[in-house]
Amino acid sequence: MDSITLKNPLDMHLHLREGELLKAVLPYTTKPFSLALVMPNLKKPLIHTSLVESYEKEILSLSKEENFTPLMSLYISSELSKEDLDSAQKKGIKILKLYPKGATTNSSLGVGDVLDSKLLELLGYAETKGFILSIHGESSGFSMDREYEFASVFKELAKSFPNLKIIIEHMSDKRSIKLLEEYKNIYATLTPHHISMTLDDVIGGMLNPHHFCKPVLKTKADKDALLELALSANAKVSFGSDSAPHTIESKLKGAAGIFNAPIILPFLTSLFAKHNKLENLQSFISDNAVRIYNLSFAKDKFVTLEKKDYQVPDFITSSLGDIKVLFGGDTLEYRIKAIS
Numbered sequence: 557m558d559s560i561t562l563k564n565p566l567d568m569h570l571h572l573r574e575g576e577l578l579k580a581v582l583p584y585t586t587k588p589f590s591l592a593l594v595m596p597n598l599k600k601p602l603i604h605t606s607l608v609e610s611y612e613k614e615i616l617s618l619s620k621e622e623n624f625t626p627l628m629s630l631y632i633s634s635e636l637s638k639e640d641l642d643s644a645q646k647k648g649i650k651i652l653k654l655y656p657k658g659a660t661t662n663s664s665l666g667v668g669d670v671l672d673s674k675l676l677e678l679l680g681y682a683e684t685k686g687f688i689l690s691i692h693g694e695s696s697g698f699s700m701d702r703e704y705e706f707a708s709v710f711k712e713l714a715k716s717f718p719n720l721k722i723i724i725e726h727m728s729d730k731r732s733i734k735l736l737e738e739y740k741n742i743y744a745t746l747t748p749h750h751i752s753m754t755l756d757d758v759i760g761g762m763l764n765p766h767h768f769c770k771p772v773l774k775t776k777a778d779k780d781a782l783l784e785l786a787l788s789a790n791a792k793v794s795f796g797s798d799s800a801p802h803t804i805e806s807k808l809k810g811a812a813g814i815f816n817a818p819i820i821l822p823f824l825t826s827l828f829a830k831h832n833k834l835e836n837l838q839s840f841i842s843d844n845a846v847r848i849y850n851l852s853f854a855k856d857k858f859v860t861l862e863k864k865d866y867q868v869p870d871f872i873t874s875s876l877g878d879i880k881v882l883f884g885g886d887t888l889e890y891r892i893k894a895i896s
């Protein structure tokens with residue numbers, strides 16, 4: 557196929573940051589995407605509804621001419637209360653994000669013990685209110701096994717709250733796929749990097765800090781199994797870029813995160829075309845998430861990609877410093893032709 561038109565592309569896991577970084581990265585998502593689920597792990601995490609609301613305003617004021625919805629999320633901290641859940645629901649916030657304490661960027665206010673009785677009571681309440689629970693599912697064990705070790709928590713939560721939709725964010729380990737098959741209320745998001753790269757892309761040659769993210773990239777068998785889930789547009793998975801901008805200076809100091817927002821649609825189209833699976837891209841990039849997260853759109857957005865070389869920029873600029881783009885310098889087979 558020489559061109560493909562995608563309806564309402566959705567990014568169900570996105571870090572936009574605040575201030576100058578937000579300004580620099582935002583258009584790469586607001587132009588081609590209809591909606592993105594915006595992560596709450598700012599330097600000052602969004603642990604109360606009022607904080608989520610002012611962040612939403614900041615995003616909307618910068619993106620007002622675009623047909624784009626930021627789907628906001630509330631960061632689960634020890635301060636979470638039923639009253640907070642009530643006010644979040646009133647304001648239309650329907651995603652709760654759970655970070656284990658210390659698991660990743662800005663997670664120091666995250667959850668120490670996920671199965672603690674107070675949190676379980678709140679999650680039971682969230683279940684009755686129809687919230688969706690997005691989880692960064694990693695233990696504090698050996699890096700390559702962290703997601704696998706967290707499976708027992710996913711199982712416990714899925715059994716305790718059968719009507720709570722639970723999302724395994726940025727699934728990275730093929731051993732997690734079983735959870736999607738065994739529990740009807742467990743879903744996942746998949747990133748461009750976990751379906752296309754392995755640990756060798758980080759440490760196999762010269763150390764490449766720009767490919768360092770959490771959860772860490774894993775084995776070829778993991779990558780291949782996750783790619784298969786994406787290419788088949790498995791009904792339990794949505795696309796979530798986990799685009800996580802850091803300045804090059806921060807990356808060289810060890811920050812975890814890969815900035816991929818500028819390449820997402822050309823990259824996925826090239827990847828699905830290479831595997832003769834373009835017919836599944838619409839489900840993977842939009843339809844599955846519309847169903848799982850129960851989304852609707854006042855006005856549809858259409859993005860046409862054409863089979864013409866796209867030279868990926870090495871970096872984008874911000875007043876805080878440059879941000880390296882995933883696959884910068886490479887040539888992709890497809891590029892965006894039109895957005896309407």
Ligand code: DOR
Nearest residue numbers: 660661769770800812813
């Ligand atoms: O690599 C990552 N970067 N993983 C995360 O979970 C968070 C993200 C960030 O916010 O930088």
Ligand code: ZN
Nearest residue numbers: 569571595798
């Ligand atoms: Zn993330």
